[in-house]
Amino acid sequence: MAPQKFRQPPQAPPLFTGTPESVVKDTKELLAKSKKIIDDVVAQTSEKDASFKNVLLPMAYDENDQTLSAHVLGFYQSVSTDQALRDASTEAEKLMDEYSIEASMREDVYKLVDSALKRKEELDPESQRLLEKEHKSYIRNGLNLPAGPKRDRFKEIKLRLSQLSIEFSKNLNEENGGIWFTKEELAGVPEDVLETLKQEDGRYWLTFKYPDLFPTLKYATNTETRRKVFVANENKVNQNVPLFREAMLLRDEMARLLGYPTYAEFVIEDKMMKSAKKVDDFLAGLRGRLADGGLDEIKTLKALKKKDVESRSEKFDDRYFLWDHRYYDRLMQEQDYQLDQNLISEWFPLQSTILGMLKIFEELFGLVFVEVTGKDRDTISPTGKGDDIVWHEETQIFSVWDDEGEGGGFVGYLYLDLFPRQGKYGHAANFNLQPGFITQYGTRRYPATALVCNFSKPTPKKPSLLKHDEVTTLFHELGHGIHDLVSRTTYSRFHGTSTVRDFVEAPSQMLENWCWTPSQLKALSRHYSTLSEDYNKAWQSSNSTNSDKPSETLPDDLIEKLLKTKNLNGALFNLRQLHFGIFDMTVHEPESHKEVEELKISELYNHLRNDISKLDGPEALGEGDNWGNGQATFGHLMGGYQAGYYGYLSSQVYSTDMFYTVFKKDPMNQKEGRRYRHTVLEKGGSQDEMQTLIDFLGREPNSKAFYKELGLD
Structure with missing residues (x-):
């Protein structure tokens, strides 16, 4: 970490002092204020006088102000230990969604926005993008439908879909x-x-x-x-099964009301891929390239399984099951590559690994991270109480600054919430708490962003130790956090990771490559026995037969073994992603509504998994395809990635192209790191994402590096 004394940031962090009563009350007040601003715009502006300044700007400023509270109000449901507060936060999100749907279907506002667009004013590029996106959103929200039953039905569907998404997510979090x-x-x-x-x-x-x-x-x-x-x-959240089915039916009905042949066409029209056919062709092409590799990998793994079960005098079933894969993938690493992931994890204690990651971001992007602890929390808290600026005692907070070369100014706040607990969001994700933007007074608001993860807790004998895939996950999510922090947009609408879904993963996926670079693995690693005398004694007592003291950083021989496994069983990994992506497209593009009604969704999910990944499930034991309801655990498809999960694979194409083209030879090239920061991360969604890629690469992206990385070129 760069040496940096505590400095008082120019902006206080958000407060987390909400109560079940205040969260709902504050939400209602926030929405009432917003409604009044829009009502005033309508009352004071005629269609012939409508302009960007008198229609779009007041709404944009209101949206900016709203986000400062709204994100936190909705965040409690993912992190609070208080059931009542989580429930209130869920209710707040429901109220905000209902208001958003109501506002997005106001014909009086749409007419003003339409007139402002037709005025063809000369605007700066980001303002022009805001105007065009806002105009298009009204059309996509049903305002091209005639007033009456069809538009009313469209609104009903939007409201119900919001309720389904919230309930689905709550069931997962509360599981x-x-x-x-x-x-x-x-x-x-x-x-x-x-x-x-x-x-x-x-x-x-x-x-x-x-x-x-x-x-x-x-x-x-x-x-x-x-x-x-x-x-x-x-089958852990089977109460989500009917919610998922209802959402599929409503999405299809909604798209057809708007004149789209499928829901997938409706969604993808607005993304980088532009059409469902282009997505289907991309996924089919990738599947064709990966299929043989997957079968070869299964053949090798099956032979390993046969040898393993027969060594225990058990009968080999000549099958390779879904529940076999993590076990034999790990066994292959240990036996064929002499790689023990538990051993590797000894060099990746959670806290020292985080500090190592932040140091990489400091050097690469010109940042400084200062952890705020103890009395310093009281100093920056608006209430004077440090506990008020975190939502849980385990939460860490950093103030983030530019280094001297980047001007030395304040950047924002980074929060880390790293361990599982009841009621908490169950995966690893980055949550924006407050976006950055330019206020109506010309000053800058700075962002606050949170990483919410579920790593194993420390024990008296060991700190929390990360397997290498967890190191990669943490680096990926931190990448989203950095994207959120360094973004410099005028409007909150485009801040940070607010890009199209088939691009948003690319910046973080590119940064995962640093977890496969020898010099950076060295820099990130530190054996846990070197962290304290107690840990050293605990390590010695559990390794009494080994007198050699472990090296402080990950040894070269282990790094070499680890790098050899980078794409080990990579075809199977990507076929798993393809299963998710193809299932997502399949349920969102049936040719008729009747086909959606007749979909046997659980059977489809399981059948496609077997057909695409070639891994056996209980159906191979005669239990049929209706043995599980994986789609009911698939939060992405109810939380923003519907007809968009392919974006994880398409983003991988862009991320690999960026890494190979710019960083592969020298991952810590500070000049290129800063160029990446300013050309890609800073832009957020403020310009067309393809233009962002072209600006950085100097050409349009292509798939060559992606296929080369997978050994499929």
């Missing part, structure tokens, strides 16, 4: 199931994982949270244990 296992049934699961599990009468309660789920699927030697865990996880 608290699990399975009791004996120690024998959990044979092979690392002891430090077992130590964190609830115990009762000699049995262990295994939840479906990632720190429990993934190690069990990777290490449990008992096939039946892995099968039980896998199938139960696919």
